[in-house]
Amino acid sequence: MKDFYTLGIETSCDDSSVAILKNEREVLIDLISSQIDIHKLFGGVVPEIASRKHLEAINPLIEKALEETGLSYDDIDLISVTKGPGLMGSLLVGISAAKGLSLATGKPLIGTNHMQGHVCANYLSNKDLKPPFITLVVSGGHTYLCKVKSYTDYEVVGRTRDDAVGESYDKIARSIGLAYPGGPKIDKLAKEGNGKAINFPRVMLEKDSYDFSFSGLKTAVLNYIHNCDQRGEEINKADLCASFQEAVMDVLVEKSMRLIDQSKYKTFCLSGGVAANSRLRDIMSQECAKRGIALSYPTIELCTDNAAMIAIAGYLNYKAGERSDNYLKVYPNLDL
Secondary structure, X not given: OOOOEEEEEXXXXXXXXXXXXXXXXXXXXXXXXXXXXXXXXXXXXXXXXXXHHHHHHHHHHHHHHXXXXXXXXXXXXXXXXXXXOOOHXXXXXXXXXXXXXXXXXXXXXXXXXXXXXXXXXXXXXXXOOOOOEEEEEEOOOOEEEEEEOOOOOEXXXXXXXXXXXXHHHHHHHHHOXXXXXXXXXXXXXXXXXOOOOOOOOOOOOOOOOOOEOOHHHHHHHHHHHHHHHHHOOOXXXXXXXXXXXXXXXXXXXXXXXXXXXXXOXXXXXXXXXHHHOHHHHHHHHHHHHHHOOEEEOOOHHHXXXXXXXXXXXHHHHHHOOOOXXXXXXXXXXXOO
């Protein structure tokens, strides 16, 4: 049986990435061109700069991926590209590159949901993982609690009503002088602090709600910092990071485990950039072990934005009968 090769293209935010997937779960190459050193100068991603850097990086990455795998355009069976959500300018670069390749080579094209890609990254790290399972998707711009009923059927049970987890991390980090991206730096500094030092709010919303809200927590932390500055008090940054992180974790864990307890699912997955957080992994491991629930999460490299996850998500959708054409558009606010 002939092998099936999927070329994945990801340009939703500030990382340009190209990957080639062999069949369903074998990643031949996953190249990433990071813009972190550029955007940290501004304390966050500057959309115009991001799109220009994607323009410079994407074609060389595609050529390098083919060269290092020894493949040609003739060998590629499918082109999968992120269609959203993300920054419009950044998405347009990836979509344009994918459309051009599809028109030039005659290869089929499929637009892929970036958030579905994060969920599918688990399949690349855990070759035996199969639906159904429950997943917590935590990234810079999104927070979802979902039932994954099949490879292409998702039921969103809970979502953020305001700030996402990753967004809150970045804003708190910036407020205490930590460089972008803030999530890994807060995670590291929190290990040196006392998570019970400051009592920040845990917003659970209505009874039995699986939705999330982190704007109140973010505001409470910012007010604490402001009040300390007004009084001339020195802030223990380690304690602040640890206390903030524990407030986030309590909400994520409580809602995730409540859904596990009320369902018949036996597997739980972490997805998205914040799935790399060491404290989240530790607590979820403990809680799942108590319940006899299998826990899966991607490798650190596959937690952040990458084209391998776009390749496998596109492949699964293509095998399920989904197709895109060369009128494919970008969807900056695409939902899961």
